[in-house]
Amino acid sequence: MTAYLGIDVGSVSTNIVVINQAREILAALYIRTRGRPIEAILSGLSETAGLLPPGVEIAGAGSTGSGRYLAGVMVGADVIKNEITAHAVAASMYVPDVQTVIEIGGQDSKIIIMRNGIVTDFAMNTVCAAGTGSFLDQQASRLNIPIADFGEMALSSSAPVRIAGRCTVFAESDMIHKQQMGHKLSDIINGLCEALVRNYLNNVGKGKEILAPVVFQGGVAANAGIKAAFERALKLPIIIPKQFSVMGAIGAAQLAREEVEKTGRTNFKGFKIAGLPYRTSSFECGGCPNNCEIAEIYEEDRVIGRWGARCQRWDVM
């Protein structure tokens, strides 16, 4: 059976999926990156290989996410795509007439406006990480609540408390203040959900025309409290695809498929690379006053990729 591999290496999670010709998911994996993308990619690949039914042949591979270049050179990706395009492609696979995609991940959040199946506008959070998954994670562990229960707790609230959402520092001190005044935890959590949504719509979503169907994806879509807060703020139904947490990887797999259909061949090195040694190193180039910080990745003893240079000096491997 012919199938396509998609890898999304994000700041918080590394997601890997395999889809077949009929766009069915053969394997989907969501693991934590833990600041070690290479290890995450390698262990994710060997785990994925174990999940696949026998006889699956990978006919194309794509990578996306902030670690897309790293993942791309490691596995031999046919396409290395930015996460905005990947998420847009994936959303329209499930909801073909989608007009708005809300994506909230670990450290960034984005809005993608689509009309007639193509992206017409997009925005990503720029200078502020308030309202992203990492902050929710951090608050859940401060309150000692499993992150999985966060959303349900918010839904049980009857009277939301107002929390400042502009900045995580203000939000946290506001939450502590309200908690010491004796507000119920569920109300505070619900207030936090509303604050994050308000912050998202005022920053990332500012000036954008948000029309239905609205698709909500990324790790934070698991949080029912945030979904409900979006529905209240937008007065629109919010669709959450079943595979919401790995949509970037699905988009990458689909883009890989489109690419190999054009080229007729794949560069994918195979799951065997999970057994190869990889290491990285970095140095400061002294070639000019830029002093670029160059990072390089080795497969066995060979350099397979370099990043960080502002000129072509280090392009030759």
Add this chain to the structure above:
Amino acid sequence: MPKVTFPRMGESWRTFKMLMNDLGNEVVVPPRPNKRTLDYGVRYAPEFACLPLKILMGTYVETCLEGAELIVTSGGSGPCRAGLYGQLHKKILNSIGFPVDIIVFEAPKNHPIDFLRKVNRLNASRLSYRAIWECIKRGWEKLKYLDDVEKLTHVVRPRELEKGATTRVYRRVLEWIDIAYTMSEIKEAGEAALQAIRSVPQDAERKVLKVGIVGEIYVLLEPASNLEIEETLGILGVEVHRSMFLTGWTQDNTVKETSETLSVKDAAAPYIPLCIGGHGQESVGHTVLYAKEGYDGVIQLAPFTCIPEIVARTILNRVSRVHNIPVLTFFLDEQTGKAGMTTRLEAFVDLMRRKKSQAGALHARPEVV
């Protein structure tokens, strides 16, 4: 005579170095903004000041360490903080132990006497006004060639056959223009430079997108402050047209406004009818004009906390909708990680390409380059 320095904006330093030397001054050439520049800038500038103030702060500290005693810079027009930066820089530099003085040139069309007095102060060789005029004319010629060559790289780079070839030739020809001194040498070097860039092997059939760049002058003119966005776009197959070059800006602020600026103001009038400081009005006007000229998109570059550009940013939402042109804004600060910008640029290029292929054929090469 005091050793003189000045802000660095792209390649224009080559002209100012020649001009200051001609007037009899020893020059400390400002280094290309780098990590050390940013470190000094962030350490000594107020936290909420904008990126141009911080980069210049760092540049001045670097040049002061090399012995600069007099800084020559330009003022600002309209309500923008840049107008007081000269004085602020001087106070900060004096307070951290550099006894430098600063000469701030204001627009001569508004302050002609002040302008001449300041020119006299820099005239260490006691040249006649006529001789000074000759120096300025040569400097102007050099500046024009520097701008023209840079503009040409924006057209050639997206079509180059070998990635990086244009930049390599560009770096080389800059030196030709740099060492040219007499009027005829400058013309000869400039023409040769243009010819060399034109001769970079190109793919005439390649379908390229056209993007206009608008925004605040410093982050537009100094590639080190905008993470070399124009070069990055060129490599992604995008021809860029920058709305501002030093020669154009100087013309508008010395003698009288060119017809080009006036039409930009006309285009902006329905949205911003008056000067709001900085280049906010121009950013809006240029975006309207780019849309009318059939560009595929516009990128706005703004220093973080820049009020005029924040105002323009909000209005550009509407301009983008009314004129059906995608607009992407970057607020620039001291971060040097390029990944976030690359992601957005790649997505923006995808967006424009899909929009265009849906609307019809991509246009091939324009007339003659």
